[in-house]
Amino acid sequence: MTELFSAPIEQSLLSAFMDFAEVSDYIDQVQIEDFYFGKHQIVFQHIKEQHTKGESHDSVIIWERIRANSLEATQVDESYMMELASNIGVPGLIPTHIKQLKDFSTRRKIHDLSKHIGTIANDTLSYTGESALEKVQSLVSGLDNTSNQQATYSVKSIAESVLGDIIDRHQKMHEGIEVKTGVKTGFTELDNKLDRIDRTDLVIIGARPSMGKTTFAQNIMLDLAVNQGEVVLFMSGEMSKEQIMERMISGLGQIPLKQVRSAQFDSEGAGCIYRAVDTLKKCPIFINDKASPSLADIRREARKVKQKTGGKLNAIVVDYLQIMTPPDKTGNKVQEIGDISWGLKKIAKDFGCPVIALSQLNRSLETRPNKRPVMSDIRESGAIEQDADIIMFIYRDEVYNKDSKEAGTAEIIIGKARNGSTGTVRLATDLGRATFCDLSPEYYTQLQVVGQSAGGGV
CATH class of the missing domain: 1.10.860.10 (DNAb Helicase; Chain A)
Known part of the structure; x- marks a missing residue:
């Protein structure tokens, strides 16, 4: 030896x-x-x-x-x-x-x-197969990080380093060179609010069923890959990879999802589909559709993606948090979800890429007159509120009010933004084409006029 x-x-x-x-x-x-x-x-x-x-x-x-x-x-x-x-x-x-x-x-x-x-x-008594795998991956990850452990630095040295980084970015922007310090959602008003999603952020997107949270997340994922050139891993515990692909084809090709799924489309629709597929074939997106994935599964697939892309992985999307397999099945759902949310935050830090996780909301909000979600509506919310850096909710008034004047729009309610601003941003929706998009400037102008009228022209 x-x-x-x-x-x-x-x-x-x-x-x-x-x-x-x-x-x-x-x-x-x-x-x-x-x-x-x-x-x-x-x-x-x-x-x-x-x-x-x-x-x-x-x-x-x-x-x-x-x-x-x-x-x-x-x-x-x-x-x-x-x-x-x-x-x-x-x-x-x-x-x-x-x-x-x-x-x-x-x-x-x-x-x-x-x-x-x-x-x-x-040790079959202390560990299940899943918890044993999670423990081993945690140990391996710890070994991998030992050489990168950060020492304690003086404020002087940190200030000098940060100042150098700021000046470098300022100079590059002045020269017209693109500087990436995080990732964007691709929605203008939303990005203005959030500023950016940092590379170690845990982002939670919460909504009740039929609000379009999967579509919203997939739209962000497509913008990351198509427009920002980022490598994305999509862990889908609910939909199959074929269903996800159909939605992405519908959104990119702007062809009704129903036509894609039924294969009933005309020649124009066929052209939209072929163009969308051609774009998707070039996208650095990787999809895993294992049912109820665990933290160990996500770590394993993330490592595989990095191996395939020469060390690149810029975002992980998880659909959705409550159906994930916890590291330890204690029977205490709050504790299990807490372990998962902390594990996702740790994955974001370990891999240096944001984790965007979808979350179901409590059914109790349906009984309120105002059904717009708030932080406490997240199922088993305590740990999630603490661990997440950004929490967004989706609310579409037309789901509850068929005659809503806001039909075709969605409110993206930012409940928490560690480095950005909270508040509400409106987006246009066409879920029949798996699409969220920025509203036109005319919409905001009209909204402002209505607001001034309601306030007596002030």
């Missing part, structure tokens, strides 16, 4: 860390567990402590600290410290040695993790 450590590399680094003051920045890049030998971990621990306190140190000081601890002194004696001191490290080789040290450390963690996974696989 290949040895997953190197004593000479560890000794060389320890020697350099003790005897060269100018290498202090490198100490922050190394963790105690990166060293394989216990006595090397003891030596480095004292080096790290001295460095953290801002106190100078050399081999003599480190030995004095070790000698003060009788247990440590039995593992690291004076003769070994003298051996380390005689091993003259080369400052110029420190980056190379650190890279090799961390490579060995990572491989040891993978080896240890494989044993842990074997234990989980055989």
Whole structure:
């Protein structure tokens, strides 16, 4: 078996860390567990402590600290410290040695993790198949992120970094270069309210049945892929991939969904369908229609998409939250939904892409005179309200009032926007063609005139 450590590399680094003051920045890049030998971990621990306190140190000081601890002194004696001191490290080789040290450390963690996974696989009492898979993926994800863990930075360094980013974006925009800092919904007024959806946001879209939440989400997904060139993973726990494709063809081709589903269309309709399909074939959209997907399923499919696209994944859409399989089936629906919403937020952060999840609303709102949704209408809402960065609701008055003057429009009610504005945006709807779209400027002008008349012309 290949040895997953190197004593000479560890000794060389320890020697350099003790005897060269100018290498202090490198100490922050190394963790105690990166060293394989216990006595090397003891030596480095004292080096790290001295460095953290801002106190100078050399081999003599480190030995004095070790000698003060009788247990440590039995593992690291004076003769070994003298051996380390005689091993003259080369400052110029420190980056190379650190890279090799961390490579060995990572491989040891993978080896240890494989044993842990074997234990989980055989523990049929503590884990179901799904919860075991979720646990394993969580462990693997944690291992993948260990090298990217962020240290604590001073406000000065953060300010300088952020200022540099702002100036860089400003310069690029001044030069007419497109700068992407997040993603857009594709709806002008809505994007003006939200500003943008950040790369680690959890976005919840809530609505009662027949409001068009799946269509709305698919419209956002199509704009992301077609107009913004973003890679999107769509996890559909409710509709089949064929049904989703029919809706996208209807929306892109602006041909009635009924004609697409029945295959009863004329030559003009055929042209619309072929053009829509031609556009869709070029779209970086990936669809998984497994019923009741779990968090583990989403993580697995997200990794697959990144492998297929050279590391790109810009958004994940989940339809819908309440039919997902929870990590642990406790029988407590509130707890289960809380675990799912937190898991989705963690996926957004881990993959660096927003997760847009659809949510059913409580039936109780149907009994209110004003049936516009509010935050408490989200089923099992407590954890979702906390975890989500953006929460939007869809309300179409014509669903409840057949003679509504607002027929053909929808209210997108922004209940929460961590970095944007709350309020209501109106969109035109044609669900027969699977479409939400911006209203014409004339509509807003007319709306303003009506508002002024109602307010006495003010």
